[in-house]
Amino acid sequence: MSDQLQPVRGTRDLLGEDMARFARVVETARRVVALYGFSEWQTPIFEDTRVFSRTLGETSDVVTKEMYTFEDRGGDSITLRPEGTAGVCRALITNGLTQTLPQKVFYAGPMFRYERPQKGRYRQFHQIGVELLGPATPLADAEVIAMGWQILRELGIGDTVQLQVNTLGDAASRAAYREKLVGYFSQYTNELSADSKLRLQKNPLRILDSKDEGDKKLVAGAPQMQDSLTDEARAFFDAVQNNLTAFGVPFVLDPAIVRGLDYYNHTAFEFVTTALGAQGTVMAGGRYDGLVEQMGGPSVPGIGWGAGIERLSMLIAAPAAAHVPVAIIPMGAESEGRAIGILNLLRGQNIAAEIGYSGNVKKRLERANKSGAAFAVLVGEDVKLKNLASGEQADVAAEALPGLLRA
Numbered sequence: 226m227s228d229q230l231q232p233v234r235g236t237r238d239l240l241g242e243d244m245a246r247f248a249r250v251v252e253t254a255r256r257v258v259a260l261y262g263f264s265e266w267q268t269p270i271f272e273d274t275r276v277f278s279r280t281l282g283e284t285s286d287v288v289t290k291e292m293y294t295f296e297d298r299g300g301d302s303i304t305l306r307p308e309g310t311a312g313v314c315r316a317l318i319t320n321g322l323t324q325t326l327p328q329k330v331f332y333a334g335p336m337f338r339y340e341r342p343q344k345g346r347y348r349q350f351h352q353i354g355v356e357l358l359g360p361a362t363p364l365a366d367a368e369v370i371a372m373g374w375q376i377l378r379e380l381g382i383g384d385t386v387q388l389q390v391n392t393l394g395d396a397a398s399r400a401a402y403r404e405k406l407v408g409y410f411s412q413y414t415n416e417l418s419a420d421s422k423l424r425l426q427k428n429p430l431r432i433l434d435s436k437d438e439g440d441k442k443l444v445a446g447a448p449q450m451q452d453s454l455t456d457e458a459r460a461f462f463d464a465v466q467n468n469l470t471a472f473g474v475p476f477v478l479d480p481a482i483v484r485g486l487d488y489y490n491h492t493a494f495e496f497v498t499t500a501l502g503a504q505g506t507v508m509a510g511g512r513y514d515g516l517v518e519q520m521g522g523p524s525v526p527g528i529g530w531g532a533g534i535e536r537l538s539m540l541i542a543a544p545a546a547a548h549v550p551v552a553i554i555p556m557g558a559e560s561e562g563r564a565i566g567i568l569n570l571l572r573g574q575n576i577a578a579e580i581g582y583s584g585n586v587k588k589r590l591e592r593a594n595k596s597g598a599a600f601a602v603l604v605g606e607d608v609k610l611k612n613l614a615s616g617e618q619a620d621v622a623a624e625a626l627p628g629l630l631r632a
């Protein structure tokens with residue numbers, strides 16, 4: 226057995242109840258985003274590496290440590306997408322939609338990151354996500370967050386998550402803040418982790434997102450963004466908060482929310498639960514007004530979020546198991562043709578039915594009972610309909626079955 230093939234570390238098969246949970250998350254999101262006028266896009270699972278390397282930030286964890294990048298047979302550098310936003314923005318540009326705004330995009334699908342696998346953290350994981358491209362108004366930020374909140378509530382986990390909101394300011398706020406951070410962290414260069422020493426040179430804001438314990442202690446005493454905000458950035462953030470309240474979304478302010486990717490400005494937010502240990506962030510996002518331009522398009526502001534389907538799946542109640550309500554049981558090989566006719570009749574009328582493939586009638590009835598079916602149709606010389614709960618049985622005409630079973 227030692228050479229039995231195993232799934233690659235950090236990947237999982239989805240079947241049975243896991244798959245039902247997964248599907249419930251995606252279907253709930255699809256239904257809710259439609260209420261807000263969003264429609265679904267699918268972009269390729271792999272892209273030119275530059276789609277990510279140019280946009281996510283050269284000092285971000287995702288780009289430095291987590292990307293699945295390889296050279297394909299033609300010698301091009303390809304990356305399995307680690308997140309959804311860059312691909313959607315690339316698609317906005319390649320499909321010539323930058324003048325057809327707003328675009329309200331929903332997506333669902335696999336993402337890939339080379340991480341240390343643990344509960345709620347995989348190498349192939351899945352996200353639902355949304356991007357609202359075009360509007361630069363704080364109304365858009367609040368609406369996108371409210372949509373996420375409605376999805377979480379409809380999944381039944383509204384009470385177990387907390388929305389934490391912060392602002393990263395505009396370019397001027399960030400420049401001023403950056404200067405203060407460099408001043409502060411430069412006093413402690415020797416105590417910073419190796420990663421953060423590099424961040425101090427390239428992107429000091431990134432130090433605030435460090436997972437290193439020593440860095441975290443220094444971060445606790447660091448200057449705060451709020452004190453560097455321009456009047457415009459402060460007014461924008463105030464308006465986001467007022468609109469969130471108007472949408473009825475509860476939130477707390479948390480200056481520690483800086484997000485792991487470089488393209489964010491203004492609003493940054495996370496929905497966090499305490500139920501999943503260190504993997505507590507279930508939905509996270511922010512505003513990224515410079516991203517489309519950075520990718521070679523015109524200036525198109527954007528706001529969005531991504532949510533881990535695995536993490537959401539672990540939090541929701543188990544969906545009820547699905548049963549096929551009708552079991553067709555031929556009374557012998559010679560009745561199979563008639564049984565097939567009845568299967569076609571029912572399925573053609575949108576009634577789910579399955580056939581017992583083998584065994585005597587008693588065996589097949591036992592199996593039908595076990596499967597959770599409500600009715601068995603016994604097909605011999607004549608056709609009998611058996612209510613599996615009550616045991617009642619009656620002769621019926623085959624043509625009458627759709628009407629009887631739909632009731």
Ligand code: ATP
Nearest residue numbers: 340345346347350485506507508509531532533536
């Ligand atoms: P974390 O801090 O947990 O590493 P992140 O900031 O890297 O998260 P994002 O890039 O914001 O995560 O992705 C959005 C969401 O996708 C996360 O909030 C989480 O729910 C989910 N997610 C991210 N990475 C993974 C992973 N490796 N496995 C499962 N879910 C993940």
Ligand code: MG
Nearest residue numbers: 286287340485
């Ligand atoms: Mg991460």
